[in-house]
Amino acid sequence: MNKPVQPQQSRLVADLVDNRLLDFLEGENKKWVEVDNRMAEAVSYLQSVVESGGKRLRASFCYWSWYGAKVTEDPTYEPQDHPEDLSGIVDVCAALELLHTFALIHDDVMDDSNMRRGQTTVHRGQIQRFTEKAWTGESRRFGESIAVLVGNLGHVYSDILMANAPLEARTIWNDLRVELNLGQYLDIRSAAASDLDFETAKQVAWYKSALYTIYHPMQLGFVMSSNTTPGISRSVARFSEPLGRAFQLRDDYLGIFGDAERLGKPIGDDLRDAKPTELMAYALQHADQDQRLILSKVGSADLVESDIAAISEVIRATGAVGYVEQEIESLIVSAERVLDEMPYATVAKQALSSLARYVASRNV
């Protein structure tokens, strides 16, 4: 596999978004330190997760969709000449990333993950703090409660960044948030109920990846551009569908075959949690009796490294990895075909194409 680096266009957006988020949170921290040092702690935990980085993919899809629509209407358009427009779109991009931070903090509690972006997760860090201070109560309940609250705070702050956006943008934002929660609900419920079929995997991927990661961010960017060209919304949907599935297929692959150090999180958790993925659905469908016996261990919390290795080997032997790679390639070709026809400025299409390739072939 080649080693794709994050495209330059994505880093440009990441810088704009990170500056906005860190400024905003620093302001909140200062405000709350004045009130009560203890209350300000919650803001600082959130800052630490935001500072740990991330690919800022949602912000990038949003920004380039906005830019593409803007430049199509006015080929001389330069964002830096329109500071109000720019700060409007950067707020929306920052809101998307802060909402994602909230979702990750809560997901890490739900999956009991230890690491995220190479850093101890919030609930794990709080469990350590509780233990070190020999506080009263149960360390797990404390750590998880604090992480849920820090996540909720991020959720509210993300919404504050959306406060000045027009109603049309806020409506998309609201749909996105409902779908994110219901997609996550289906994910958790399917893992528990061992609903590991293709249909469930595709449904989860649709809500958690296609809509949440690509379609709605791009729709938000488009709506913020005030470009009213008919048909753009439809072509954004047609671009998001294959690309979202490709994103999720790559995510599923990395969750089992990725490099833990590079990903900044441990490998194998997806197998311990029995997440519904197309990769697993394919493996289960194509496994022989012996292979099926090994795959039946998926969902057991006490899988050790050798179990993970054996299960991974079986998944590969069923042809599931080949299937996933082939699907990703053909989905990306479909997405690029839609992109070619989109009425966006060329420079934005190049950025989106490079993002699409990154989404499909990334190793982080």
Place this chain on the structure above:
Amino acid sequence: MNKPVQPQQSRLVADLVDNRLLDFLEGENKKWVEVDNRMAEAVSYLQSVVESGGKRLRASFCYWSWYGAKVTEDPTYEPQDHPEDLSGIVDVCAALELLHTFALIHDDVMDDSNMRRGQTTVHRGQIQRFTEKAWTGESRRFGESIAVLVGNLGHVYSDILMANAPLEARTIWNDLRVELNLGQYLDIRSAAASDLDFETAKQVAWYKSALYTIYHPMQLGFVMSSNTTPGISRSVARFSEPLGRAFQLRDDYLGIFGDAERLGKPIGDDLRDAKPTELMAYALQHADQDQRLILSKVGSADLVESDIAAISEVIRATGAVGYVEQEIESLIVSAERVLDEMPYATVAKQALSSLARYVASRNV
């Protein structure tokens, strides 16, 4: 103690709000059943908590503040003659109650409460469901994850009910949500760290009761009225401060001396969790050495009924209950004095006065 029933004015608002919430959630449920029955489950769990009732105090404070400001400007004003105004304020009231539903669902996870409003809490219900179905994973993690997600869904829906409110109202709404989360953070953190002093108890009461339960709901109602009389905002603040403390003092009293059946939740959890309350701060400050020994058991998760009884007895013996009752009475007198001078229509002042009395003397 007399047995106050919920004032009629509060029931009127509760009916308006409940109808709006149940209609809204039923619409969402129908929409999601079409998509995926499993995803719609999350909506139905939320419906069940909303249907279990509640005092709808926040909605009542909001509504009567709105109505008072409206009628002051136009003594002939009748809400039913202005359906757009009415649906606007009912949406804001419904948003407050749905946000409160979200907060309660999350609080019940954080406190591991079994019952709420006479009904099994969401996470406990989901733990039962998981066990009955013999699903894969850990029942506690599943139940708590689902409850966090159902709460998050309520949070998003509450925000959707605020979507059409003017920016000024949404700004108050955003402040309220930040403060709610940070107040709850301080509560959980102080319980763990055994910060049971007066200052901490008052700080928590200020954020969780005065601001969240009274001040911000009344500010929201005032802003929605478009009445711009100077000074109203200041007098709302002066009314909320003593009343919020009285509300919290009654809450603390009921948490230890209330009637479990009437409250619809068990007694003693506040002692197991060592919540920072003025009641406890007073007791600790006035306890002799023997009493202090008994109070030192507060915060232990395995307190049995006889421990709870012994601790309650000590709290009473220190004079803490007398202190609380006296404080409540004098706070209510202060609140009513402010209310008298408020430039609100008499009928609204009567409603707010009866709400204030109820808040102070309720037994549920």
